[in-house]
Amino acid sequence: MSISLKNIIPVIGAKANIELATGIIDNVSIDSRSQQNNGRTLFFALVGPNHDAHVYINDLITKGVNSFVVNYIPDSINDKANFLVVENTLQALQNFAAYYRSLFNFPVIGITGSNGKTIVKEWLNFLLSPDYNIIRSPKSYNSQVGVPLSVIAINENHNLGIFEAGISTTGEMVYLQKVINPTIGILTNIGTAHDEGFVDISQKIKEKLRLFSDVEILIMNKNKTVQAFLKPEIKTFTWSTHDRNADVFCQIKSFENHSNLNLTYKKLCFSISIPFIDDASIENCMHCVLTMLYMHYNEETIQSRVSELFPVEMRLKVKNGINNCTLIDDSYSSDFQSLKIALDFLENQKQHKKRTLILSDIFQSGLSDEELYSRVSQLIISHKIKRVICIGETIVRYKSKFLNSIAFASTKDFIKAFDSLEFNNETILIKGSRQFEFENIVSLLEEKTHETVLEINLNAISHNLNYFKSKLKPKTKVMVMVKAFGYGSGSFEIAKLLSHHKVDYLGVAFADEGIELRKAGIELPIMVMNPEMTSFSSMIQYNLEPEIYSIRELKAFLKIADQKELVNYPIHIKINTGMNRLGFDTLVIPELVSILKGITSVKIKSILSHLASSDVSSHKEFTLTQISDFERDSSFIMKELKINPIRHICNTSGISNFPDAQYDMVRLGIGLYGVSNDEDEMLLLENVGTLKSVISQIRDINEGQSVGYSRRFIAENKTRVATVPIGYADGISRAWGNGVGYVVVNNQKAPIIGSICMDMLMVDVTGINCTEGTSVVIFGKDPSVVEIAKGIKTIPYEILTSISGRVKRVFYRE
Known part of the structure; x- marks a missing residue:
C-alpha cells in the first residue's frame, strides 16, 4: 500500500485540519499498542459505546505517528499532526477499505453464517494455496473492524481473496458487503449465535444474505427456509445429504476416526475420506468441496487434498513453559498479516525482557522473498526480539537479515538440537505453518501439567x-x-x-x-x-x-x-x-x-x-x-x-x-x-474463564451397579460412564456432584454421578457421541459460575477463586 493523504480525504469524506494534508500512507492502524505504528501510519481513532481511542492520540504523536482520522481534534494538539475529521471513524475505515478493495480485480470468496466461517476459510486456504497467492482474513477477523483491516492487507501480487464476515444485529452486513464485494459466496451453518441481535431467524437469514447481493455464485447447504429469502437473480450451487435435487448429493458413512463421503455431481460419482466424524466438520468440508468443484478442480485433486484437512486452532494462546518461560502458541499458521498480529500480542506480554521468535517459512505474502523477509526483519527489530530461530528451506537463506539468528532446515533438525538451545526466563513466540508441525516444538517447550486447563x-x-x-x-x-x-x-x-x-x-x-x-x-x-x-x-x-x-x-x-x-x-x-x-x-x-x-x-x-x-x-x-x-x-x-x-x-x-x-x-x-x-x-458481559478437561476413560455399567465412593449412584438402567480427571483438589465442590451438577460434552449436558473424588469426577454420557480424549467443559458459558453457585448455595467468587494453582491457565485472544 502506498496512498497519499490527499487522495484519502475525498474517499472518506474528511475535512483536514490544515489546508492540504500531506504525506504517504503505507500502513493503517486502530491499535495504539502496536509497535508497527510509525510516520507512514494512518491511525483511525475508533469510538465505541465503551471506549474512545482519541485518548491515545497524544501518546501516538510522541511515538512518531502524524496522521489521524478522528471524530474531533483533542485540545491543544491541532497543529501537531495531520487530522482528517469525519463524523464516524468506523464508517471512514470501512469506506477506505471499500475504496482500496476496488483497486484490485481478482476472485474474492466471501463467507458468512453462524458457525464454521473461520474453519471453512482456513481449510479453503489450505486446499487452494498450491494454485493461488491468497489473501485471507487473519484469525477470525470478521467484524465491522476486522473485515476492513483484512482487506487493507491486499497487495498487487495476490490473485484470490478469502474473507469472512460476522454480524451480531441488523444493518451491519451492508457495510461489510461493500468492503468485501465477493464474487463467490459461501453460506455456512445458520445457528443460534447472536440470536439476541435479531427479532427471529428469518431476520437473521435476510441480514446475512446481504453479503451475497452481487455474487456470481452462492454455495450453500440446500435449505428451503434460506432459499425463500434469496433474490431470484442470485445463482446457487447447493449440496445436501437428504435432498437429491441438490446440485451435489452426499451420502455419509462414519467410522471410528474418519468419514467417507460418497458424492454425486451431474454424471460424476466419487468418494472422499475426511479425518472427522462430527456433523459440523462434514458440513464445513462440503462447502469446501463445492468451492473446488465450482473452480474446476478434478476429483483426484479434491480427494487428495481433502483427506489432509486438519483441526483449526483460532486462538493465540499463552502457556507456561519450561525453565520459567512463557510461550505464545501460534503454531498453526504462518502468513505476514498473522505474524504482525502475533508480534503485537507478544508486545503485551512483557513478563520477560528476553524474547525469542521461532518462525517457519512464510507463505502467500504476495511479496518476493527478498522484500518479505526484509519486512519481517523490520518487524522483529521494532518489537525488540532478542533471538530468532528460523526453520525452513526458504527462511534459512535470509537468516542474515535477523540479529542473533539460528537456522534449521526442518523442524526435525530443530528438535535434534533442542537440548543445546538453552531456553530459560524468556517469552517465546512460536509461529509456524501447519506443515512444519510446530505443535511438536510446543510440546517440548510447554510445562508438563495434566490435561485440565482454565x-x-x-x-x-x-x-x-x-x-x-x-x-x-x-x-x-x-x-x-x-x-x-x-x-x-x-x-x-x-x-x-x-x-x-x-x-x-x-x-x-x-x-x-x-x-x-x-x-x-x-x-x-x-x-x-x-x-x-x-x-x-x-x-x-x-x-x-x-x-x-x-x-x-x-x-x-x-x-x-x-x-x-x-x-x-x-x-x-x-x-x-x-x-x-x-x-x-x-x-x-x-x-x-x-x-x-x-x-x-x-x-x-x-x-x-x-x-x-x-x-x-x-x-x-x-x-x-x-x-x-x-x-x-x-x-x-x-x-x-x-x-x-x-x-x-x-x-x-x-x-x-x-x-x-x-x-x-x-x-x-x-x-x-x-x-x-x-x-x-x-447478558451484556462476556464470559472470561472456561474450565476444561478431557475424558480419561469410558465404560458401560449395568442396572444395579454403582459409581464412586460410598456407592452414592446406583444405575437404574444400562449407563455409559465417563471419568474426567478433575476433582475437589482442583476446586470442584463435592456439593456439585451426584446429580446436582453437570458438565458439557459435545454441546450436551452430562450429569455428574456419584461423589466427586479428589482428582476425578464421573459423568453420565449415555446417548452422547464421545470417545476417550473428548473435551469436557466444567464451567464457562454453560454451566456458568453463577449457575454452579446457585446450585451449591454459594457465590460465584468462591467458584472462581477455588480453582487450584495446579490447574494450568491458558490466556488467549480471539
Whole structure:
C-alpha cells in the first residue's frame, strides 16, 4: 500500500485540519499498542459505546505517528499532526477499505453464517494455496473492524481473496458487503449465535444474505427456509445429504476416526475420506468441496487434498513453559498479516525482557522473498526480539537479515538440537505453518501439567472493563481488583492488560500479591487492601500503598515511615460504615485526625469504605445510609486536614446500582470477570474463564451397579460412564456432584454421578457421541459460575477463586 493523504480525504469524506494534508500512507492502524505504528501510519481513532481511542492520540504523536482520522481534534494538539475529521471513524475505515478493495480485480470468496466461517476459510486456504497467492482474513477477523483491516492487507501480487464476515444485529452486513464485494459466496451453518441481535431467524437469514447481493455464485447447504429469502437473480450451487435435487448429493458413512463421503455431481460419482466424524466438520468440508468443484478442480485433486484437512486452532494462546518461560502458541499458521498480529500480542506480554521468535517459512505474502523477509526483519527489530530461530528451506537463506539468528532446515533438525538451545526466563513466540508441525516444538517447550486447563479470554476482559467504564462519569477513576490470583484467573497477565487500558489503580489483598506484580514489571499504582504490619518494609521497598484501617496499624506504619525518612508516602484511609470488617469507626476518626495533623512522612492518597450489600435491592436503604455516613466522615477528615484525596466506596454492583455514589473512583472486581448480580446485565458481559478437561476413560455399567465412593449412584438402567480427571483438589465442590451438577460434552449436558473424588469426577454420557480424549467443559458459558453457585448455595467468587494453582491457565485472544 502506498496512498497519499490527499487522495484519502475525498474517499472518506474528511475535512483536514490544515489546508492540504500531506504525506504517504503505507500502513493503517486502530491499535495504539502496536509497535508497527510509525510516520507512514494512518491511525483511525475508533469510538465505541465503551471506549474512545482519541485518548491515545497524544501518546501516538510522541511515538512518531502524524496522521489521524478522528471524530474531533483533542485540545491543544491541532497543529501537531495531520487530522482528517469525519463524523464516524468506523464508517471512514470501512469506506477506505471499500475504496482500496476496488483497486484490485481478482476472485474474492466471501463467507458468512453462524458457525464454521473461520474453519471453512482456513481449510479453503489450505486446499487452494498450491494454485493461488491468497489473501485471507487473519484469525477470525470478521467484524465491522476486522473485515476492513483484512482487506487493507491486499497487495498487487495476490490473485484470490478469502474473507469472512460476522454480524451480531441488523444493518451491519451492508457495510461489510461493500468492503468485501465477493464474487463467490459461501453460506455456512445458520445457528443460534447472536440470536439476541435479531427479532427471529428469518431476520437473521435476510441480514446475512446481504453479503451475497452481487455474487456470481452462492454455495450453500440446500435449505428451503434460506432459499425463500434469496433474490431470484442470485445463482446457487447447493449440496445436501437428504435432498437429491441438490446440485451435489452426499451420502455419509462414519467410522471410528474418519468419514467417507460418497458424492454425486451431474454424471460424476466419487468418494472422499475426511479425518472427522462430527456433523459440523462434514458440513464445513462440503462447502469446501463445492468451492473446488465450482473452480474446476478434478476429483483426484479434491480427494487428495481433502483427506489432509486438519483441526483449526483460532486462538493465540499463552502457556507456561519450561525453565520459567512463557510461550505464545501460534503454531498453526504462518502468513505476514498473522505474524504482525502475533508480534503485537507478544508486545503485551512483557513478563520477560528476553524474547525469542521461532518462525517457519512464510507463505502467500504476495511479496518476493527478498522484500518479505526484509519486512519481517523490520518487524522483529521494532518489537525488540532478542533471538530468532528460523526453520525452513526458504527462511534459512535470509537468516542474515535477523540479529542473533539460528537456522534449521526442518523442524526435525530443530528438535535434534533442542537440548543445546538453552531456553530459560524468556517469552517465546512460536509461529509456524501447519506443515512444519510446530505443535511438536510446543510440546517440548510447554510445562508438563495434566490435561485440565482454565482458558482466560483476554478480549472478554477488555470488553467487560469497557462496559463498566461506560457507566462512569468522565472524570471517575477506576481501581481494578486483581487479588486472589486475579479472582482465580491469573494476576500478571490481567494486570498487564489493565495497564494498557490505563486503569488508575490495581487492588490486591496482601503485600506478596503486589510484590509479585512489581517483579513481573507492573508499574501501575497498587493498593494493598489488607496489609500485615510485618510486611510494611517490603511494601515500601516495592512502592505498594497500604490501606490503613486502625490506630494501631497507623502508628506502626508511621514508625517505619519515620525510620526510613519517608516524605508524603501514599496511604489510604478505610472508614467503617457498616460492613464491620475493617476500618475506622466514626468515634475514632477525631483521634485519627489528631495523629495525622502536621505529619509529613505520609500523605492520604484516598479515603474509602466498603458497601456491604449493594447487590441486594431489599437492602437499598442500608446502602444509602452507608453512603451518607461515608460522606459525613470523609468530609470531616478532608476539612480538618485540609486535603482533597480520592474518595471511593462503590464496588462492581455499586457501579451499576448506585451511580450517584461514584465519587472520584470506583473499585471493579467480579464484574471484570463477567459476573453480575443482575441477570439483564449478565447478558451484556462476556464470559472470561472456561474450565476444561478431557475424558480419561469410558465404560458401560449395568442396572444395579454403582459409581464412586460410598456407592452414592446406583444405575437404574444400562449407563455409559465417563471419568474426567478433575476433582475437589482442583476446586470442584463435592456439593456439585451426584446429580446436582453437570458438565458439557459435545454441546450436551452430562450429569455428574456419584461423589466427586479428589482428582476425578464421573459423568453420565449415555446417548452422547464421545470417545476417550473428548473435551469436557466444567464451567464457562454453560454451566456458568453463577449457575454452579446457585446450585451449591454459594457465590460465584468462591467458584472462581477455588480453582487450584495446579490447574494450568491458558490466556488467549480471539
